[in-house]
Amino acid sequence: MTTLTREHFAELDRQDPLAGFREQFDLPPGHIYLNGNSLGVLPKAAKARAREVVEQEWGQGLIRSWNSADWIHIPRRVGDKIAGLIGAAAGEVVVADSTSVNLFKLAAAAVELRPGRSKILSEPGNFPTDLYILQGLERFQHGRVRLNTVHRNEILDAIDEDTALVVLTHVHYKSGAMFDMAAITQRAHDKGALVLWDLSHSTGAVPLALNRVGADFAIGCGYKYLNGGPGAPGFLFVAERHQAQLQQPLSGWFGHADSFAMRDDYEPAPGIERTLCGTTPVVGASLLEVGVDIMVSADMEQVRTKSLQMGELFIALVEQRLGPYGFGLVSSKDPAVRGSQVSLRHEQEGFAIMQALIARNIIGDFRAPDILRFGFTPLYLRYVDLWDCVDALADIMATAEWDRPEFKRLTAVT
Ligand SMILES: *Cc1c(COP(=O)(O)O)cnc(C)c1O
Numbered sequence: 001m002t003t004l005t006r007e008h009f010a011e012l013d014r015q016d017p018l019a020g021f022r023e024q025f026d027l028p029p030g031h032i033y034l035n036g037n038s039l040g041v042l043p044k045a046a047k048a049r050a051r052e053v054v055e056q057e058w059g060q061g062l063i064r065s066w067n068s069a070d071w072i073h074i075p076r077r078v079g080d081k082i083a084g085l086i087g088a089a090a091g092e093v094v095v096a097d098s099t100s101v102n103l104f105k106l107a108a109a110a111v112e113l114r115p116g117r118s119k120i121l122s123e124p125g126n127f128p129t130d131l132y133i134l135q136g137l138e139r140f141q142h143g144r145v146r147l148n149t150v151h152r153n154e155i156l157d158a159i160d161e162d163t164a165l166v167v168l169t170h171v172h173y174k175s176g177a178m179f180d181m182a183a184i185t186q187r188a189h190d191k192g193a194l195v196l197w198d199l200s201h202s203t204g205a206v207p208l209a210l211n212r213v214g215a216d217f218a219i220g221c222g223y224k225y226l227n228g229g230p231g232a233p234g235f236l237f238v239a240e241r242h243q244a245q246l247q248q249p250l251s252g253w254f255g256h257a258d259s260f261a262m263r264d265d266y267e268p269a270p271g272i273e274r275t276l277c278g279t280t281p282v283v284g285a286s287l288l289e290v291g292v293d294i295m296v297s298a299d300m301e302q303v304r305t306k307s308l309q310m311g312e313l314f315i316a317l318v319e320q321r322l323g324p325y326g327f328g329l330v331s332s333k334d335p336a337v338r339g340s341q342v343s344l345r346h347e348q349e350g351f352a353i354m355q356a357l358i359a360r361n362i363i364g365d366f367r368a369p370d371i372l373r374f375g376f377t378p379l380y381l382r383y384v385d386l387w388d389c390v391d392a393l394a395d396i397m398a399t400a401e402w403d404r405p406e407f408k409r410l411t412a413v414t
């Protein structure tokens with residue numbers, strides 16, 4: 001490739017069809033934010049919405065707002081919007097609980113649909129909460145189901161007649177590697193198994209077509225690419241064909257067919273609402289809706305095109321500028337199997353290098369033991385940001401700035 005210049009990146013920004021979205025976000029001045037894959041940024045409209053939901057709906061409306069502000073329908077209303085982002089239909093998605101809790105509800109319900117089978121299949125190195133929740137489900141089921149993890153390249157062959165459920169994260173949080181959702185779902189169905197996809201690093205990042213590939217179940221995160229705010233509720237998807245048989249273990253009153261009839265006996269709601277448990281976190285879900293509305297207004301194909309171009313250019317810059325400094329590329333160069341991030345490895349000093357970068361207000365993150373992650377969020381990231389990030393990295397390495405003691409102190413959250 002010809003030598004890249006900052007002007008080349010500035011020109012791409014001038015031609016970028018998504019450039020106008022950046023104004024909708026409240027980025028702190030002078031910052032380059034490459035961590036929207038972990039916590040998305042604040043939409044400007046969320047500030048006004050937060051005031052409204054707290055001061056008006058809660059403050060003035062009080063309990064009446066369950067009806068007058070339609071709080072009661074938030075899970076479905078926001079869920080239906082997310083459905084449009086993931087290739088699902090209205091009535092197949094709700095916003096509720098956290099991603100971890102949603103995984104427990106759906107995985108427990110899914111294995112009940114395959115009573116003669118004992119295996120849940122996943123990969124080692126999956127996002128920790130996914131494995132921990134499945135380990136909890138093993139205990140909850142007194143060993144009737146067991147978790148089996150096999151290397152991602154061996155998943156297809158490991159799906160067999162004893163497999164009840166395959167649980168995979170579509171885009172891997174550390175490497176950005178993306179599974180072939182269609183192929184794995186097809187193989188699982190051929191063997192009579194079900195699949196649950198964790199879309200935490202996919203929703204709002206890559207085009208998804210759950211119903212086209214015949215997906216069974218999915219869960220996902222509200223505070224990453226959807227910009228829902230810290231601790232925003234998660235979402236879940238159940239294909240319409242499974243809903244009538246689905247029985248989830250957290251059978252709380254919001255999942256009841258008639259929540260306010262106050263009867264003693266549980267009777268699941270007829271549709272997707274049966275996956276709800278308790279009261280919706282109204283403030284968080286209202287702010288999530290703001291982020292979802294912005295994402296829905298963007299063209300996902302344009303988002304994907306820009307994201308992939310950013311990944312390709314970032315990799316080219318790393319090769320051009322960081323060659324001598326001991327970085328390795330963890331993410332694939334093949335766009336077909338890469339999500340919306342590029343991860344680098346630095347065996348000795350990854351943590352300190354990331355701290356030095358963050359001290360310059362260029363924010364990526366570090367994942368133990370040696371991974372530096374750079375997430376690309378096409379709605380608010382500019383091409384020149386990539387140039388400036390790698391330029392700063394080259395300077396940090398050339399001057400050994402990372403070697404300062406303040407960059408080696410461990411923090412509670414990396
Ligand atoms: C971020 C993330 C989660 C988050 O789960 P929480 O319950 O919100 O803490 C789960 N799974 C994956 C793959 C993630 O990336």
